[in-house]
Structures are given as structure tokens and as C-alpha cells.
Amino acid sequence: MSMISVNGIRFHYWTVGQGPDVILLHGLGGNLAIWHLKMVPLLRNMYRVTTYDLRGHGYSDMPPTGYTTGDMADDLRGLMDGLGIERAHLVGHSLGADIALHFALRYPDRAGKLILIEAGLPAMVSARKDENWIGWTYWAEMIERFTGHKVPPEKRTDYKYLLRQSLEIPILFGPARGKPRKQEKFLKLLETTTLVQDYEVVGELTLENIATIPHPKLLIYDTNSPYLETYRALCEVAKNYTAVLLPGSSLRHFFPLEEPEKLAEHIKAFLSPEEEAPEGGGE
Numbered sequence: 001m002s003m004i005s006v007n008g009i010r011f012h013y014w015t016v017g018q019g020p021d022v023i024l025l026h027g028l029g030g031n032l033a034i035w036h037l038k039m040v041p042l043l044r045n046m047y048r049v050t051t052y053d054l055r056g057h058g059y060s061d062m063p064p065t066g067y068t069t070g071d072m073a074d075d076l077r078g079l080m081d082g083l084g085i086e087r088a089h090l091v092g093h094s095l096g097a098d099i100a101l102h103f104a105l106r107y108p109d110r111a112g113k114l115i116l117i118e119a120g121l122p123a124m125v126s127a128r129k130d131e132n133w134i135g136w137t138y139w140a141e142m143i144e145r146f147t148g149h150k151v152p153p154e155k156r157t158d159y160k161y162l163l164r165q166s167l168e169i170p171i172l173f174g175p176a177r178g179k180p181r182k183q184e185k186f187l188k189l190l191e192t193t194t195l196v197q198d199y200e201v202v203g204e205l206t207l208e209n210i211a212t213i214p215h216p217k218l219l220i221y222d223t224n225s226p227y228l229e230t231y232r233a234l235c236e237v238a239k240n241y242t243a244v245l246l247p248g249s250s251l252r253h254f255f256p257l258e259e260p261e262k263l264a265e266h267i268k269a270f271l272s273p274e275e276e277a278p279e280g281g282g283e
Contacts, residue, residue, distance in 0.1 A: 001059060006078030012059035013052035013079065017044030020112075021088035022271070023076070024051045025096030027118075028199070029163070029186055031058030034093070037174045038260035046268060050088070052079060054096070056189045067198035069095075069122060069205055073103040080110060089271055091115040093256050095199070098122065102205045104215050115218045115267055116234075118253050122202045123210075124230045131157050135226030138252060139166075146170065163190060173257050207237050217241040218270040220263070222255050224248040242270065 003010050014032060022043060024035045032051035043049050053060040055075055056067065066072075076099060080088065089112040092100035097119035104111040120128075128135060139162050140151040146169040155161045167183045189195055217238055221231045223245045235243055244266055249255040256263050 003059075004079060004082045006075055006082060009055055009061045009063055009075070011052050011055070011061070011075070011079055013050060013083070014040075015048065015050045015083065016040060017047055017049045019047040020271070021085050022047040022049050023080075023085070023088045023090050024049065025076070025090065025092040025099050026051075026054065026057070027092075027094030027096050028195075029057070029166070029189075030093075033058070033174070034257065037257070039256070039264060042260065042264035043267065047089075047271070050079075050083065050085065054099075056193055056195060057185075062185070062189060062193060064192060065194045065198070067193060067195040068201040068203060069098045069102040069199075070106065070201075070203045071198070072099045073106050076103050077107055077110065086110070087112055089113045089115070091117070091267060092119070093117040094120055094253065098205070101210060101213065102203075104213050105205060105209055108213070108215070111215055113216045113218070113271055114213075115220065115270060117220045117256060117263070118222070118225060118227055119219070119230060119234065120227055121207075121210075121230050121233070122200055122205060123207050124233060125200050125202075127229055133157075133226070136162075138226045142166075142251075143169065146172070160190060160196065163196075172251075207233060210234070211237040211239060213238070214240060216270075218266065219243045220246065220266060222246055222248055222252045224252050226253060 002013050004013060026032060026034050031053045035051045040049050054072060056062040087110055090100035097116040098121055100114050100116060104114055136157050140156050143151055143165045167181050167186060171177055171179050171181055217240060219234055219241055249258045251258045
């Protein structure tokens, strides 16, 4: 197991392949394994691919605080420093996409192209607290579909409850498909750290500041994503971007697990030196 210490915190990471550096950032509650099922094998022949467990996730340490996107952008910088990576293209899913954006804002010379998959953005959290947000229904339906347990009406907008119930969903992909998830670490993350509160800290990652990030961006969302409001907000403010809405998958927000080949095709085309001009918001 490869570990590296960054500012007193140990991070679990893998680096494979050869070529330009690409770093993959997973989302909330995940770990680097999400990329190694299919994505890393599809990319490693063209790029040197680095994956790592975010703080509090996987085999990385779990400090009690420091879970804002700004904190985790600093983690990424420290990881790159420790591994001797001067500059890298960043591929992030959900929370990982938010971290990639914050990193590019804070350390513009260290980021190459940005592939932002289903970014949620702390700046859009207030919109998602509305009881009519489509994501509440999507989340409850996912839990009911895969666990067979009904979500009580009074709990359908309870963020922490839904997070906990999501742990009852069995593993959906890979060799362990159908087996129960290991819940202990994520429950500890929810109950003993500032993760949930910290995600709502916008800090400098405002929509206005996102508009100043010049890096080429690929925005990828599912056509039925519960985060389409964030997609539309990014399309309004972002510069130098290409937007892709993929045909609806059954997992919607988690289509990187369901459609890795399709996702890899878009990533490789976007990172190609022969990439065409952006479709929208271009400078």
C-alpha cells in the first residue's frame, strides 16, 4: 500500500502508467477504487494516472476537521509536491470535481485541463436544500430500489439520514458486487468530523470566481442528473468549456461506474492535443 504524508496527514495513493499526468478525484463517501474498476485500465496506456483517497476516506487518515473544498485543494497540492508532479490534468467526480475547480482557482499554474463530472458546488447547496429539489426523490428512490426499505416521508429531505441509509445499498460493481458495504469508517466520518458542515463552506469558490478560471473545462452530466441546476449555472458563468450531456443511465449521478468506457472516450478526446475548439463559453 502506497502512503504519503501531507501536512501531517497520511494519504493512500496509486500511480500507474506513463505519459502526461492525470489525477482522478473521487466523490463523497467513495475511494480510489471507483477509478480502478475500469477507468484506470482504460487510461493508463496514454497517461501517468494518479488516484488517491481523499482525507477521511478509504485508507487515508481521518482528521476531525479540514473538509472544505479549499482544504482538500491544499491536500492535492501537497500530494503533487510530494510525488514530484508539477502540473496535471484533473478529473473529478461530484465532490472531486469541486475540489478540482478550487485547486485550479487557487493554484492555476499547477492545473492543466479540468474534466468536471457531475460537479455539485458548495455555492449551489442552498438551492439543493429546497424540499422540492429533484435530488431528494432520486436519492430516496435509489435507497428503496436497492435496499427494499421505504424511506419515511418525514426523512425524505434529511441529508444525514439519507447518507446513512445509502450505506445499506450493496456494492453494485466489481468483484464484490452484491455484498454489503463496510459502514464503520464512513459512519465515523459522518459522526466525528466536520465533513457535512464543511461541504457547505463556499469560501472563495463562488460562481463569480469560477467565472475567472481560464483552464479548458469539460463539463459532463447525465441528462437525468439531479444536479442539472448546477450544470446550468456552470454553463452560464464558466469560460472556455465544452459541455456534454450523456444519455440517461440508471444510476444518473453515478454513471462513471455504469458507463466507464463512454466516459473514458470523452476524457481521452478532450485531453488530446488535437482537441477542437470549445462548444460553449469559449474565450
